[in-house]
Amino acid sequence: MNDQSPIARPEFDPQAAPAPMAMLAELTHRCPLKCPYCSNPLDLARRSEELTTEEWVRVFHEAARMGVLQLHLSGGEPAARRDLPDILTGAVEAGLYSNLITSGVGLTEKTYAELVARGLDHVQLSIQGTDAETADRIGGYRGGFDAKLRVAEWIGASGVPLTVNAVMHRQNLDRLEQTIELAVRLGARRLEIAHTQYHGWAYRNRAALMPTAAQVKRAGEIAREAAVRLKNVLVIDYVTPDHLATYPKPCMGGWGRVGLNVTPTGKVLPCHAAETITALSFDNVRDRPLAEIWERGEAFTAYRGVDWMPDPCKSCDRRFKDWGGCRCQAFAWNGDAATVDPACSKAPNHAQMREAALAEGGEAHQDAFDYRVM
Amino acid sequence: MTGAAPAAEAPPIDGSARPFLPRGVRLKFCEVRKSWFLLAPERALKLDQTGVAVLQAVDGERDFDAITAHLAAAFNAPHDRIAADAGRFLAALIARRMVETA
Numbered sequence: 113m114n115d116q117s118p119i120a121r122p123e124f125d126p127q128a129a130p131a132p133m134a135m136l137a138e139l140t141h142r143c144p145l146k147c148p149y150c151s152n153p154l155d156l157a158r159r160s161e162e163l164t165t166e167e168w169v170r171v172f173h174e175a176a177r178m179g180v181l182q183l184h185l186s187g188g189e190p191a192a193r194r195d196l197p198d199i200l201t202g203a204v205e206a207g208l209y210s211n212l213i214t215s216g217v218g219l220t221e222k223t224y225a226e227l228v229a230r231g232l233d234h235v236q237l238s239i240q241g242t243d244a245e246t247a248d249r250i251g252g253y254r255g256g257f258d259a260k261l262r263v264a265e266w267i268g269a270s271g272v273p274l275t276v277n278a279v280m281h282r283q284n285l286d287r288l289e290q291t292i293e294l295a296v297r298l299g300a301r302r303l304e305i306a307h308t309q310y311h312g313w314a315y316r317n318r319a320a321l322m323p324t325a326a327q328v329k330r331a332g333e334i335a336r337e338a339a340v341r342l343k344n345v346l347v348i349d350y351v352t353p354d355h356l357a358t359y360p361k362p363c364m365g366g367w368g369r370v371g372l373n374v375t376p377t378g379k380v381l382p383c384h385a386a387e388t389i390t391a392l393s394f395d396n397v398r399d400r401p402l403a404e405i406w407e408r409g410e411a412f413t414a415y416r417g418v419d420w421m422p423d424p425c426k427s428c429d430r431r432f433k434d435w436g437g438c439r440c441q442a443f444a445w446n447g448d449a450a451t452v453d454p455a456c457s458k459a460p461n462h463a464q465m466r467e468a469a470l471a472e473g474g475e476a477h478q479d480a481f482d483y484r485v486m
Numbered sequence: 487m488t489g490a491a492p493a494a495e496a497p498p499i500d501g502s503a504r505p506f507l508p509r510g511v512r513l514k515f516c517e518v519r520k521s522w523f524l525l526a527p528e529r530a531l532k533l534d535q536t537g538v539a540v541l542q543a544v545d546g547e548r549d550f551d552a553i554t555a556h557l558a559a560a561f562n563a564p565h566d567r568i569a570a571d572a573g574r575f576l577a578a579l580i581a582r583r584m585v586e587t588a
């Protein structure tokens with residue numbers, strides 16, 4: 113096994129497009145839930161505009177030929193697509209490792225059994241809260257929590273590995289212990305604890321979602337303690353929120369390096385939030401081969417590698433490590449994506465970002481949500 | 487998505503334990519990269535020659551002793567060293583729930 117840094121190799125060209133590892137297929141934006149932190153764009157695609165079964169299957173084969181190994185079937189709620197089993201078969205035939213990312217709501221026992229029979233590799237089940245009342249309030253859908261418990265039982269019985277995915281924010285962070293317990297109870301092998309990323313609906317709802325600094329600190333302690341206690345039971349992935357870190361995370365493993373996203377209507381994005389960078393335009397799988405879009409498409413070449421970098425990134429020795437952080441966040445704060453991610457302590461407005469986040473999380477703000485709507 | 491297995495703190499593997507790849511974990515040869523990968527939930531581990539040989543011997547039938555005997559014969563290498571290497575490698579994967587034992 114090896115995991116050498118690419119820059120250790122002398123022939124390494126940071127501007128060249130590496131073979132992508134993973135593709136996220138947003139099969140639809142439709143979803144029975146209305147999570148206020150949903151990462152889908154504010155302008156949701158309609159059913160009539162969605163890629164057809166055949167189009168998705170063609171894209172999967174193109175992706176596999178480019179070197180994509182893992183496929184995430186996501187949404188919206190992928191179960192809202194009636195052709196989900198046929199879409200999965202396409203992925204299996206293309207040789208891709210398939211991961212279904214679902215809230216469980218709308219997934220029937222019969223459809224799930226179909227997916228298992230056709231070769232589904234992994235399920236990621238999102239939880240909105242640890243009890244029916246909270247979960248259904250946050251998801252904006254009554255009965256969602258109970259539906260999820262049933263789905264978790266089917267998953268357990270099928271032997272397909274389960275990851276529970278919990279998006280944390282001010283209104284549920286104090287229940288992190290219960291969240292971890294619930295993941296164990298649901299039979300998960302992995303728990304992904306992610307802080308809300310403030311793009312799209314979450315950005316609109318940040319006053320109701322931003323956690324306090326004390327909450328975040330406590331959460332980190334709880335996650336670390338649980339990771340040790342539950343060794344060999346549950347693998348816990350916990351990521352500190354951006355604004356409290358010193359350096360940014362390598363967003364998407366670097367722009368145009370590791371993964372790509374295909375939207376319900378076939379647009380190819382370097383990251384799920386990339387459409388918030390309104391200055392960029394995105395190619396569509398309906399117009400151009402996927403490999404060409406990945407290698408030469410405007411959106412991918414714009415921030416691939418290090419040539420786009422301003423100071424202090426371009427002379428920073430972390431540039432091959434974090435690739436300059438998140439372009440979407442830089443755009444949101446600076447109006448120009450080719451600037452330093454404000455999450456970086458070297459960014460001129462880092463202090464400002466941190467303070468804004470702490471202020472939003474600090475006071476008794478509104479708890480009401482602006483639910484996502486089609 | 488890629489990453490090396492963590493250093494093993496896990497206990498050594500019992501000779502009669504039968505390791506197997508659980509559902510959702512599988513070997514795959516990538517034609518583009520001309521290398522073997524172990525695919526698992528949210529992970530793709532690039533394998534070196536030893537890793538591939540060990541995992542190809544993990545068929546759910548052989549117990550750990552049979553695996554190391556098989557590898558020692560195949561590589562014409564001392565059994566003790568193979569057992570130590572393979573044990574460390576598999577223990578790290580077991581700790582990450584990418585290999586299970588029966």
Ligand code: SF4
Nearest residue numbers: 143145147150188215
């Ligand atoms: S975040 Fe909530 S609303 Fe958005 S797609 Fe997922 S389950 Fe649906």
Ligand code: SF4
Nearest residue numbers: 425428430431436456
């Ligand atoms: S200056 Fe740029 S490259 Fe250096 S740590 Fe900050 S974001 Fe990363």
